[in-house]
Amino acid sequence: MKRVINYSAGPAGIPLEVLEQARDEMLDWNNTGCSVMEVSHRGKDYDALHMGTMDLFREVAGLPADYHVLFTTGGASMQFLMLPMNYLGEGKEADYILTGNWAQGAAKEAKRYGKISNPANMEVEAGSGKFVAIPKQGELKLNPNAEYVHYTSNNTVEGTQWHYIPDVKGKPLCCDMSSDIFSRPLDFTKFSLFYAGAQKNLGPSGVTVVAVKDEFLAKAHDGLPAMLGYKSYQDKFSMHNTPPCFSIYILNLVLNWIKKNGGLEAIGKMNDKKQKLLYGMVDNSKGYYKGLANTDSRSSMNIDFKLPTAELDDKFVKDAKAAGIVQTKGYRSMGGIRLSAYNAVTIKDVETTVQFMQDFMAKNPA
Amino acid sequence: MKRVINYSAGPAGIPLEVLEQARDEMLDWNNTGCSVMEVSHRGKDYDALHMGTMDLFREVAGLPADYHVLFTTGGASMQFLMLPMNYLGEGKEADYILTGNWAQGAAKEAKRYGKISNPANMEVEAGSGKFVAIPKQGELKLNPNAEYVHYTSNNTVEGTQWHYIPDVKGKPLCCDMSSDIFSRPLDFTKFSLFYAGAQKNLGPSGVTVVAVKDEFLAKAHDGLPAMLGYKSYQDKFSMHNTPPCFSIYILNLVLNWIKKNGGLEAIGKMNDKKQKLLYGMVDNSKGYYKGLANTDSRSSMNIDFKLPTAELDDKFVKDAKAAGIVQTKGYRSMGGIRLSAYNAVTIKDVETTVQFMQDFMAKNPA
Numbered sequence: 154m155k156r157v158i159n160y161s162a163g164p165a166g167i168p169l170e171v172l173e174q175a176r177d178e179m180l181d182w183n184n185t186g187c188s189v190m191e192v193s194h195r196g197k198d199y200d201a202l203h204m205g206t207m208d209l210f211r212e213v214a215g216l217p218a219d220y221h222v223l224f225t226t227g228g229a230s231m232q233f234l235m236l237p238m239n240y241l242g243e244g245k246e247a248d249y250i251l252t253g254n255w256a257q258g259a260a261k262e263a264k265r266y267g268k269i270s271n272p273a274n275m276e277v278e279a280g281s282g283k284f285v286a287i288p289k290q291g292e293l294k295l296n297p298n299a300e301y302v303h304y305t306s307n308n309t310v311e312g313t314q315w316h317y318i319p320d321v322k323g324k325p326l327c328c329d330m331s332s333d334i335f336s337r338p339l340d341f342t343k344f345s346l347f348y349a350g351a352q353k354n355l356g357p358s359g360v361t362v363v364a365v366k367d368e369f370l371a372k373a374h375d376g377l378p379a380m381l382g383y384k385s386y387q388d389k390f391s392m393h394n395t396p397p398c399f400s401i402y403i404l405n406l407v408l409n410w411i412k413k414n415g416g417l418e419a420i421g422k423m424n425d426k427k428q429k430l431l432y433g434m435v436d437n438s439k440g441y442y443k444g445l446a447n448t449d450s451r452s453s454m455n456i457d458f459k460l461p462t463a464e465l466d467d468k469f470v471k472d473a474k475a476a477g478i479v480q481t482k483g484y485r486s487m488g489g490i491r492l493s494a495y496n497a498v499t500i501k502d503v504e505t506t507v508q509f510m511q512d513f514m515a516k517n518p519a
Numbered sequence: 520m521k522r523v524i525n526y527s528a529g530p531a532g533i534p535l536e537v538l539e540q541a542r543d544e545m546l547d548w549n550n551t552g553c554s555v556m557e558v559s560h561r562g563k564d565y566d567a568l569h570m571g572t573m574d575l576f577r578e579v580a581g582l583p584a585d586y587h588v589l590f591t592t593g594g595a596s597m598q599f600l601m602l603p604m605n606y607l608g609e610g611k612e613a614d615y616i617l618t619g620n621w622a623q624g625a626a627k628e629a630k631r632y633g634k635i636s637n638p639a640n641m642e643v644e645a646g647s648g649k650f651v652a653i654p655k656q657g658e659l660k661l662n663p664n665a666e667y668v669h670y671t672s673n674n675t676v677e678g679t680q681w682h683y684i685p686d687v688k689g690k691p692l693c694c695d696m697s698s699d700i701f702s703r704p705l706d707f708t709k710f711s712l713f714y715a716g717a718q719k720n721l722g723p724s725g726v727t728v729v730a731v732k733d734e735f736l737a738k739a740h741d742g743l744p745a746m747l748g749y750k751s752y753q754d755k756f757s758m759h760n761t762p763p764c765f766s767i768y769i770l771n772l773v774l775n776w777i778k779k780n781g782g783l784e785a786i787g788k789m790n791d792k793k794q795k796l797l798y799g800m801v802d803n804s805k806g807y808y809k810g811l812a813n814t815d816s817r818s819s820m821n822i823d824f825k826l827p828t829a830e831l832d833d834k835f836v837k838d839a840k841a842a843g844i845v846q847t848k849g850y851r852s853m854g855g856i857r858l859s860a861y862n863a864v865t866i867k868d869v870e871t872t873v874q875f876m877q878d879f880m881a882k883n884p885a
Binding site for chain 1: 528529531532545551553556557558593594595599716725745747759761762763769845846
């Protein structure tokens with residue numbers, strides 16, 4: 154089968170050149186006569202890759218030297234747990250802004266470790282699980298006693314995205330960037346801590362990157378279990394036990410791909426063009442395609458919309474697949490269509506998709 | 520460079536056919552037009568792989584239907600934490616048999632959650648970190664109040680291995696099998712829980728397999744954080760968040776490779792032949808090669824020995840590398856040589872190595 158246009162929400166597409174390099178190096182990586190999966194993490198070859206990937210991440214993000222890059226496992230869900238465990242405890246409080254399903258998930262785990270307040274809760278109706286918008290700066294009611302403020306920069310399920318970095322009045326700002334990290338230029342120095350499961354814009358599942366400013370890292374609790382304390386990851390450069398080496402290797406190749414393609418400035422322009430094409434199609438369809446998120450809160454990564462009927466949604470998914478455009482079905486709680494146009498989706502892929510949407514609409518009137 | 524003979528202690532060698540298949544499927548797995556890294560873990564293709572790998576693991580182990588197979592992350596180190604967190608607590612006790620560095624590591628984390636007793640502590644001198652033997656059944660002093668008994672079936676650092684399954688008088692038996700799992704036939708039904716980081720005999724780092732008997736799983740604590748409670752892995756078949764898909768894919772290929780090669784019976788015979796060749800060389804070297812573990816406790820997986828001088832140890836590592844035999848250096852606390860002859864090391868590899876050892880000894884007299 155030939156390669157498809159892949160809108161998976163995650164694990165998601167990986168740039169073709171990255172996969173080709175991984176394929177070509179599978180039996181002999183870095184002239185070792187082994188796969189990268191087969192070398193000791195204590196050896197010089199892997200060590201250079203590992204430390205080099207941390208440096209490359211800092212370079213792509215434009216992070217100064219006072220940030221540590223940590224490689225953890227268990228996805229963003231493990232960070233839902235590690236962040237509060239490392240900073241909260243008896244009598245401590247934290248702010249969690251609720252903008253979607255995963256933001257709620259983060260807040261839920263945090264409640265085990267402290268008192269959680271919500272500067273904004275964007276759930277349309279309590280218990281509905283429905284979210285369509287990002288709060289405005291003026292709507293945020295910050296808790297002066299919070300140890301930190303946490304938010305989710307892009308809501309994968311709901312197709313909404315923050316288009317500004319909230320001003321949290323000097324509190325440490327923490328962010329789950331799993332589904333839009335490195336999709337655009339951003340002043341990453343505004344964050345005390347940010348994290349991302351790799352499986353959307355950074356590579357395969359299996360590794361989660363956590364970037365932490367040293368002054369915030371210094372405040373993390375001591376004496377936590379080695380696998381859960383940020384300080385053990387810092388102390389041993391995330392090598393206190395065997396790291397997920399292959400996922401880190403692909404992360405390295407993806408970071409190099411971003412760099413080679415002009416860095417976040419160029420990537421941001423590409424994604425901007427992609428989202429304009431896709432939302433342009435939705436907005437010019439005279440209501441045939443109906444976007445699910447509020448216009449000003451739309452995500453450039455996850456484009457959620459519905460067709461006139463659920464039957465047409467299903468036919469869209471089926472016909473798209475036949476046309477080589479796959480994984481377009483919306484999240485189970487949302488229905489409709491979700492096009493996750495992460496970094497590896499090209500402008501050409503999007504142009505092909507827009508043409509398909511045009512044709513589908515013509516052939517299948519409401 | 521051509522493929523080398525790889526004695527890495529972990530991440531370790533992977534069967535060549537497995538790597539070749541992974542290479543060939545890198546751009547198009549299972550006729551999806553995507554890499555296995557690029558498909559949603561909620562889709563039918565990945566789901567079949569994931570569930571099929573659990574079944575295959577049970578089949579290779581000969582486990583009955585009342586065992587669950589869980590896929591976790593964070594290596595065996597995360598299990599050092601999860602096991603006691605799931606079963607201990609205020610006033611609870613557990614037995615940890617100490618036979619090496621990693622057994623100590625497991626016991627150390629367990630102390631956070633309960634009172635830990637040691638049916639045997641094989642450290643040669645307290646605080647020395649030196650271990651050379653496995654205790655005999657009669658030496659085990661079991662704690663009648665223990666919730667479970669934990670041991671480490673193979674000690675990767677020290678080159679020792681249990682050659683029997685201890686009788687723990689009806690207590691749930693738990694075992695870290697990271698470095699000898701599926702190296703030989705074993706009655707896995709004797710265990711209430713066993714686990715292994717994949718990166719020695721099962722595939723790449725990034726996934727840890729935990730097999731648990733249902734009656735023991737039922738006793739795990741409820742209400743733990745989703746990423747740390749065994750029951751959340753059970754409830755969602757280890758899909759409550761994105762699993763480390765690529766590592767599980769390679770695990771699947773390795774399990775199929777074991778099955779195709781005759782299962783554990785045949786693998787055990789191969790490993791037995793390999794260890795006889797290597798220890799035979801050591802024992803017939805008139806003391807030139809000196810084994811580090813007690814003879815009756817020797818590991819078939821990690822063959823540790825020293826040459827007459829530290830200089831000759833270094834020369835051995837260097838000359839072996841030049842001869843295409845790599846990663847032979849001993850663990851940092853042990854010195855000397857460690858040949859980790861896991862499943863992917865072939866009899867032919869070992870024969871080549873024995874010839875090299877013979878030649879080296881002749882050329883470099885003590």
